[in-house]
Amino acid sequence: MSKKMQVSITVNGEAHDLLTEPRELLIYVLRERLNLTGAHVGCETSHCGACTVDMNGKSVKACTVFAAQANGAAITTIEGLGNPDALHVLQQTFREHHGLQCGYCTPGMITRAHRLLLENPNPTEEEVRFGIAGNLCRCTGYQNIVKSILAAAAELNATKEAAQ
């Protein structure tokens, strides 16, 4: 056992102080200490993207970040994007366009798509495919995921225009 350390992180707007071993992985901090089980453990080798969360404005694979590195970070997980009573636009469009089958990759996929659309609000299909290249899905063949993300982009842009 290594020396434990105090880690302060803000997750979905809520501040947490935790005593952890520095080697603990961020994904386990989120899932097992904070009970935020939306982000999944898939390959645990930074290939599949099921554990994707947003950290300081970047999409990261939470299986490849030590708790100690996340000290001071602001993190958003799928739980911070929407909830069953108020779905995020991406959650809505994934439902409408059948962007998921088993659902295992979905939290990572949507969290990644959320950051992608913040950086590029009007992506082409090719840019969507390139932008989600770090997230694997073994069910859908990606077609409906891409459709869902493009539909969310269109809806977000329409809402923005209506507000202006």
Added chain:
Amino acid sequence: MIAAAFEYHRPANIDQALDVLTRHGDDARVIAGGHSLIPMMKLRMTSIEHLVDLQDIAEMKGISVVDGRITIGALTTQHDLITHPELARAAPILAEAALQIADPQVRYMGTVGGNVANGDPGNDMPGLMQCLDAMFTLVGPDGSRDVAAREFYHSAYVTARGDDEILTKISFAASHSGYAYEKQKRKVGDYATAACAALITKVGGRCTAASVAMTNLSDTPIWSAAAGAALIDTTCDADAVRSAVAAALSDINPTGDNRGPVEFKRHVAGIIIGRAITRAVARA
């Protein structure tokens, strides 16, 4: 997968980081984005007693273009390289190469310094830096020194960097050459089966300068002086490109692995080198 236990350090500046390295010798290791090191630690292929996280060291971040010289802090991420407008004008080959590394999540974390310092023959930035004739700045307890990228790599994971030194920045001259970074990989996120960086300058239809370097085709990146020489003073026609490819192929020493046997790698390398040179010539 749980890494072996370590003590964590997060120094605020280079001096503090060097101090930890000096105190703990080869029990200490620096970490930047961690996307090469953390997987190795989780697999227990390496164990580190003192992990020195460089993320708070502001003086190792950022990109500057001054008087035609580009300086990139070692902690600059691949994502930063892709999205920096001034760098896109001064050295567009960096974004072209960075976009072919790993996937978006890894590019947000992975740094250019980690990519060049690690000494993994599969990393893309070392070959690119040899093509650009970049200098690496190493800072240690005895001060700072510069090592040319073309002199830095000794064998796989063995470089000119001492255990008590930190690679803090990279610099190279901006170039208005034609450029290309070509990479063949099995799937998104994979290391290269073969990759090649090319820079070509033409004046009045004739090639005046040419630089060709390759990734993952030997246990170090390979800069081929002979390939460049085969292009200089030619019009870079098909014959000249064929000679340059042949010269480059005689400088590599690939080994068979799960990306294919030696014959296959040489075949892929020939095609990739030819494409890189041809595309750089078209842009020159």
